[in-house]
Amino acid sequence: MNLDQTAALDAFQNEVRSYFERDYPQDILEKVATGASLTTAEVRRAEMALGEKGWLASAWPAEYGGPGWSIEEQYVFDEELERAGAPTVTPMGVVYVGPLIYSFGTDEQKAQWLPGIRDGSVGWAQGYSEPEAGSDLASLQFSAVRDGDDYVLNGTKIWTSAAQHADWIFLLVRTSREEKKQQGISFVCCKIDQPGVTIKPIITIDGKYVLSQCEFVDVRVPVTNRIGDEGKGWTYSQYLLGNERTSYARIGGKRKQLASIRAIASNIPTGGNQRLIDDPLFAQRLSQAEIHVDALEITTLRVLVSVRDGGAPGNEASTLKIMATEAAQEITTLFLEAAADHGIRKFEDSVSPEWTGDASFAAPAVATYFGTRAQSIYGGTNEIQRNIIAKRVLGL
Template sequence: MNLDVDPKLQEFREEVRSFFAKDYPKDILAKVAAGASLTTPEVRKAEMALGAKGWLASAWPKEHGGPGWGIEEQYIFDEELERAGAPTVTPMGVVYVGPVVYTFGTEEQQAQWLPGIADGSVGWAQGYSEPEAGSDLASLQFSAVRDGDEYVLNGTKIWTSAANHADWIFLLTRTSQEAKKQMGITFICAELDQPGVTVKPIISIDGKYHLSQCDFEDVRVPVTNRIGEEGKGWTYSQYLLGNERTSYARIGGKRSQLANIRAIASEIPTGGNQRLIEDITFASRLSAAEIKVDALEITTLRVLCSVKDGGSPGNEASILKIMATELAQEITGLFVVAAAEHGMRKFGDSVSPEWTGQSAFAAPGVASYLGARAQSIYGGTNEIQRNIIAKRVLGL
């Protein structure tokens, strides 16, 4: 793998960096830096700023509304977005369902859904997990019963990320009971703002609202909202999950976090007159995390380089999911150590104005630590990912 920097790629990096420095909404950057949650209008504003530039759907081909970038440009864009402190693009639309629509959907479905996803004006949520079907997703029982030209939807989806900002949700539904659990599952899209749909907030341990429970009671959607063939939804979901698991890498964000921790540890005295960076145990943990980011970056590039044009990463993406999420937990744990007694202060969406100086990082840092506990669970638990690696990658 050639790691030399192409001068044209460096020019591209400077263009992206300049955009975030000069043209991206400053109020969005400030709110994210304070550790506060964005409102739905702010999420739209942030994503439409990228959409207006043609950069929101960064991995999409030109024929479907994307910039047509190669792997290198996509990687640089993601790195610079995170380096700038911009909010992570909500993946449910551009990373997850969008590629499913343009790969398996009809021309009519592509015309209906892709433009709103690509320009950031329409939000999406992912309806996968259920109260009795989390990591064992194939056990789902959310039903879709065919009634003429419609499906009638009944059931509950839980831990639904971004449903509080979404207009649409894509659902894995059971349309028949087959001997093999993966069969009889169908991929259907539905509007959230319609009779019979109830979205209930789930406040997570970091004090924020980014998860929901979505209840469906006799909700009718047209058959034309089905992606692909009935009973083939599991196939489409596996295509989607490959994209999801590579999206956890977030190299640029991890490097920024570590640089921030190093600066904080170098400036705040802890343990009497001793500075934290001089503590051998802490310094070793920090250096080890920096090395792991390098390893994650190389592994991510290896996986991405193996992807064929228009394709999805394979089962090797499970390696990235494990590495990236466990490293995220390590990094946020370092924030808690650096916060010391300041970490006991209230965390959540409001950062008190009297929290000035270096201690201002403590509340959002602790909130990030608590929120990151879920990373090794969602998207398929890391235990499940290890099973996938053992069986499908190593052939054990």
């Protein structure tokens, strides 16, 4: 992939940057910068702003209402969104189920669901993990029993991201029991606010409500809400998981965090006092984190080149998942150590009262640190990703 700034790509980058600086909801940017969670209304407003511009479904081909951007333009857009500090687009609609619908869905399903996903007016959640089926997703027990023109759904999904903001949920369900557990699984979409669906909040260690447990008791959905063939849901889920694992990279956001850490460590806002950045161990670890993000970017570009050339994010996407989550944890640990150093210097204020460092970053940094601890677990644990690489990539 050639990301040299051609005149056309440079103009595109300036257009995107100008949009986030002038036209995107600035109050949303300000709230995100504090580390606060957005309400459902704010999530919808942020995503509909991009949808109105035609930029929400940034990777969709023009055939399905996307901007039809090149891989290079998609990459630049993602970089600028992260650089602006805009909230990450909820991936369940535009990154996960949307491409699945336009790739495997019927014309009726495309007409029903794609417009609301594309313009940001309809939110989606992902129903994969269960209390006894997390990393071993194929062992799921959530049942969908055929009754005439309907499926009757019973079971529990857990660790469901963004369920509190969603209108629809896509589910892996067991429609039959076969000798091989990956068989007999189907992919079904369900309105989340219908009778029999109960959403229970899960408050995570960072104090936020981003996950839920969703219980289904005799919930009826039309058979026409099934994507693709019955019993082929595992195949479709692997296609979706490839897209999910490539979405973790978020290079622009990581570079912005690293620049912030370097500024904090140098105490740039208050002019001088290089105590932390002059610590050789901290400086070394900061440089290592920057190198790891560079490696992550190159690996991401390699996967995107494969997609551009007609492939799909395959098992190699597991490498991205591991690299991205470990880089995120590495970066947030440095934030935490910078906050701790601030505490030490505050303790020494009586000796060096001239230091007036600003530690407003500390509280959000702690929450973010805790939040990233889960990144190596969700979306398939890093241990599972290493098994995939060993077996399916290296053939061991």
